[in-house]
Amino acid sequence: MMTTTADILIIGGGPAGAAAVWAIERAMPGTKTILLEARDRLGAGSSTASLENFRTCWPALCFAKQMERSVHVLMNADEYLGDGAKLSLSVKKRGYLFCGFTPAQAETLKRDVAHLHHIGLHHVEYLDADDVAYRFPWLGRSVIAAKYDPIAGWLDSNALIYAYVRSSPSVTVMTDVQNITIRMENNRVLGVTTANGTIDAPVVVIAAGAWSLPLAKASGLSLPLVLHPRQSFTTFWRHGAFPEDAPMLIGASPAAHVRPEAKDGAIFGWEYRWNTKQALPGAPVHEHLTEPMERIETLKDPRFPSLAQMMLARQFKHHPGEGFADPRYLRGSHNIGYYVARDATVAYRSDAMGNRTPYESERAIIDQYPGVDGLFMSVAHVGHGIMSSPAAGEILASRIFNLPLPDPAYVAFELEVPYIEYDNNAL
Secondary structure, eight states, X not given: OEEEEOSEEEEOOSHHHHHHHHHHHHHSTTOOEEEEOSSSSTTOSGGGGOOOEEOOOOSSHHHHHHHHHHHHHHHTHHHHHOTTHHHHHTOBOOOEEEEEOSHHHHHHHHHHHHHXXXXXXXXXXXXXXXXXXXXXGGGOTTOOEEEEESSOEEOOHHHHHHHHHHTOTTEEEEOSOOSOEEEEETTEEEEEEETTEEEEOSEEEEOOGXXXXXXXXXXXXXXXXXXXXXXXXXXXXXOTTSOTTOOEEEOSTTXXXXXXXXXXXXXXXXXXXXXXXXXXXXXXXXXXXXXXXXXXXXXXXXXXXXXXXXXHHHHTTOOTTSGGGOGGGGSEEEEEEEEEEEOTTSXXXXXXXXXXXXXXXXXXXXXXXXXXXXXXXXXXXXXXXTTTHHXXXXXXXXXXXTOOOSXXXXXXXSTTOOXXXXXXXXX
16 A cells, blocks of 8 residues: 655646746745556556647637746746756647637727737737738638737657656656645545555645546635536548648638647647537536546537538638648547536626626636645636646746745636636637
């Protein structure tokens, strides 16, 4: 039976947990940290369905600051994560291109860029039809305007997770650790129990993505989280007019998106309304889950790959058999994971009468668990846990060690901040 001790114990071996290890080591070198993962390897959860992207064009100031810091770390990986990290991360700064196909969409993109300039993101560009045709001639003439974030791209998320851990000499990683529950007494954390024994620690961090919910429940706690299944589709073929150095393309609403993948492939994403009607027949219909399903593969929508490609083909005016309407795109790998988000109790607007209107927040919760000394959370990263992980880890470390926040805007990631302006889906 295992019995051991640590200064800090982190539950969850995805980007949030691994980045926490890295940031704790940087804030307080020599801190004895243990990272627990229930699966047999790190990064085995929803990260496997990610498009592995990063971008800076976020309209809310807290996100803009968070992503600015995170992208700086990613772009200077050798400095922050050790020699060789930049090569292993395989960062590709190819940009994001939000495409407009109608005059109304063009005006919306122009307003978006004006706002981004107002909060200091002057590198984001508005492109008119001539600009698009000159810089991206392979797109065709259907795109009449675009919002372009040149400081955006993608990377190897699995390499990033392991780089965090390798750069942290004081961490012990334990995988395949089952039946984890948090031990508490008199509103103070004592550590955890597992199938293999106990670990004593005065500080415990919940960073287990979707599995944070059953972990909390088993420990007699509750987390204000909901789960949204999100899918991606990786193909091993890409049409000739879609070059390897192309940016990420984001279509108009409902915002199907695609980027080059590897040498000859592509990876598609699309966030659409999902509900439990098919997954949980007979249960009340909701647009989210409150418990992760053991076999998330059962939630895959088999129409997803063809629908995502059909929407892009329509908007880019590709005829059957050409461009995104080529059936060769349908040969590939269909992936699914969870987006973990704040629930309606911690994401709402209030009117003058005190009435609450829930909304879908993009903000993570990076804070101390209320009423329990030594218990912290890094959860609800809503699909951008990889791109935001460096700054998220640093925010968490400042909370744990009671240090000033790295940026005052980060107060928005506290549990008890229910609303901020421009907290909406950037896609």
